[in-house]
């Protein structure tokens with residue numbers, strides 16, 4: 558892994574290197590499983606080809622880097638870039654563990670990293686909503702793409718349209734006060750909920766052929782009957798984990814137990830499954 562570049566996203570970098578990153582490392586297998594349906598559809602549409610050079614922005618624990626590396630092999634390669642040292646360390650271990658030789662990892666801020674113009678595709682699974690200067694960040698990402706290169710990323714649609722977030726959040730809010738109202742476009746999972754804002758960012762960065770497509774995947778939080786696993790995932794990821802940051806372990810357990818109860822109605826033959834809603838965004842450099 559190469560070294561961190563100077564950055565202006567200090568709070569996000571701290572979060573993803575401390576409790577946020579540690580929790581994502583702990584639940585990586587569950588997260589990859591829950592995101593499988595939406596990920597496979599996004600990768601299919603992004604269509605990485607053998608021989609291509611691909612950038613995975615905010616690649617986290619590396620699940621999509623592994624998929625992309627297999628798609629572009631043997632001649633192509635993938636760069637997974639992220640600000641989180643613990644998540645990137647796991648990504649590197651996983652790539653090594655499965656013998657993937659055409660992936661490398663860079664610890665850096667995508668909004669400021671001095672990219673060479675060499676990528677055919679810049680992909681991201683929920684890793685591009687955390688920039689404090691998204692207009693500049695996407696202009697920087699565009700510099701990484703060859704002329705005509707593709708951008709393809711997933712971002713969450715509004716919180717209220719994602720029951721897999723709102724059901725656990727409803728439980729957490731019985732235990733802790735709601736967060737102070739914040740700018741809906743502030744860095745975070747829902748910063749790109751407004752598609753016109755996403756379009757403005759990409760247009761201003763110089764992208765063309767911008768398409769923003771709604772997709773409503775089933776979010777399978779765990780296998781049938783595994784309510785404990787589903788509750789663990791729902792507590793340690795996204796809005797609930799951010800709300801509980803700073804609370805003691807007793808509070809975390811109380812919320813997790815409550816979420817386990819609340820998820821019972823969603824446990825069926827397909828697993829513990831709730832609705833999700835995302836934007837699949839594509840554009841050309």
Ligand SMILES: C[S@@+](CC[C@H](N)C(=O)[O-])C[C@H]1O[C@@H](n2cnc3c(N)ncnc32)[C@H](O)[C@@H]1O
Nearest residue numbers: 573615616617639640641666667682683684687
């Ligand atoms: C919601 S996680 C998604 C991780 C991964 N793509 C996945 O789907 O498992 C968001 C990721 O974006 C990374 N991230 C946040 N700000 C970033 C930045 N400025 N540059 C690069 N990565 C960033 C975080 O460290 C984290 O790994």
